[in-house]
Amino acid sequence: MLKSCCKTNMLQHWSENMDDKITFTITRRKLTELIMALVALFFAGGALASILKYLWPATSAKGDAAEIKIANADEVPTGSARKFMFNGKAAVLLHMPAGFRAFGSVCTHLGCISYWKEDEGILFCPCHLGKFDPNTGAVISGPPPSPLPAIDIVVKEGAVYALKWKDPAYVRTISFYAGAA
Numbered sequence: 001m002l003k004s005c006c007k008t009n010m011l012q013h014w015s016e017n018m019d020d021k022i023t024f025t026i027t028r029r030k031l032t033e034l035i036m037a038l039v040a041l042f043f044a045g046g047a048l049a050s051i052l053k054y055l056w057p058a059t060s061a062k063g064d065a066a067e068i069k070i071a072n073a074d075e076v077p078t079g080s081a082r083k084f085m086f087n088g089k090a091a092v093l094l095h096m097p098a099g100f101r102a103f104g105s106v107c108t109h110l111g112c113i114s115y116w117k118e119d120e121g122i123l124f125c126p127c128h129l130g131k132f133d134p135n136t137g138a139v140i141s142g143p144p145p146s147p148l149p150a151i152d153i154v155v156k157e158g159a160v161y162a163l164k165w166k167d168p169a170y171v172r173t174i175s176f177y178a179g180a181a
C-alpha cells in the first residue's frame with residue numbers, strides 16, 4: 001500500500017507530464033506513404049464490398065421481390081407512361097395499344113435513364129440518342145448494345161403490379177443492373 005506522501009508525489013509527477021506537449025515529427029516521404037496507404041485502403045475496401053455484394057446479393061436481388069404496385073390502371077391511359085423504381089432500378093410502365101409493358105429504364109449503353117418519348121412512340125435515351133421499342137424493349141437505333149430488360153407485370157383489381165424481371169439471367173449480364181436480378 002502506498003503511503004500518502006508517495007501518492008502525492010506520483011500524482012504531482014503525472015500532472016506535470018500531462019502539461020508537457022506531445023510532439024512528433026514525420027518526414028514528407030513518410031507522410032506521402034501514409035496518404036498512399038490510406039488511398040489504397042479506401043479502394044481496396046470498395047473492391048471488397050463489390051465482391052461481397054456479388055457473392056451475397058440482397059434478398060430482393062434474387063428475383064423473389066414481392067409485388068410492387070406501380071399505378072392504378074386508369075391513371076396511365078393508352079399512349080402514356082409512368083416511371084417507377086423496381087429492385088432499386090429506374091423503370092417505366094407503358095400503356096401500349098396492345099396492353100401494359102414494363103422495362104428497366106437504365107440504358108444498356110452507359111447507364112443513363114431512358115424515357116417515354118410520346119411524339120416518336122419510343123423509349124429514348126438522351127445521352128447518346130439510343131432508341132428502344134416500347135413493346136419489346138429491343139434496340140431500334142443508337143449505341144445501346146442490348147435491349148432494355150422487361151419486367152413481368154399483372155393487372156388486377158384495377159391496378160398494375162410489377163412482379164419480377166422477365167429474364168433474371170439476362171439482367172445479370174447487364175452491368176448497370178448488377179445485383180438487381
Ligand code: FES
Pocket residue numbers: 107108109110111112125126127128129130142143144
Ligand atoms: S447511355 Fe443510353 S445511348 Fe448511351
